[in-house]
Amino acid sequence: MGEMTVKGYAEKRVECDIVKYTLGFTADGMTIPEAVEAVNKELEHFLEIMENNGIKSDMFELEDNNTSKRYSIDEGEKPYYSEREISIRMPLSTYNINSMMQYIAKYKLNVVLRETYYYSDLSDLHKELLKEAVEDSKNKAELIASFTGQKIKGIKSVITNFTEREMLLKSKRDEENRIYKIGEVAPSYAENLSSPTDVEKEDVEVVWLIED
Missing domain, CATH: 3.30.110.170 (Protein of unknown function (DUF541), domain 1)
Incomplete structure (x- = not known):
């Protein structure tokens, strides 16, 4: 044989149906405690806005906390910085994606946003x-x-x-x-975008x- x-x-x-948002907050300070206090305020401000729009704080997951000293700084730049990173997963909809972007602009949020899409x-x-x-x-x-x-x-x-x-x-x-839905935002053409796909x-x- x-x-x-x-x-x-x-x-x-396949059409992706889950989105993971990873949100990073950073702040500078003359000391580490000052930088930490500043970044905590940024995070608290963001979570308060989310709570007011129906997204509870416990729906977010902690990703990373970090404090560090800058080893090369320009004149007048604060020597320490602190970072906090959180994430949240939800069913993917262009409405939610557009809402998140509108919130960042509307509330002038100092946040670095990264999105990951996948099929559940x-x-x-x-x-x-x-x-x-x-x-x-x-x-x-x-x-x-x-x-x-x-x-x-x-x-x-x-x-x-x-x-x-x-x-x-x-x-x-x-x-x-x-x-399943972030709070109400202004209507937008971006809501009509198709969901991302993956092979x-x-x-x-x-x-x-x-x-x-």
């Missing part, structure tokens, strides 16, 4: 892609075998990175998304047993 190694591929473009049901999607990748390999193997009048008997082994990918996907899951892929290397 012979063997044949054939790679299989599958991919699908990645685990099930990649299981389906894995199945399609194996089927793709099988179709190719059967076609090649038919050239010499042979047939596919079964699978000897499969090489895939699915287990490693599965661990990564679990870390991206959201078991609970408690926020998810799987590939396998299958060793097929060939009937002589």
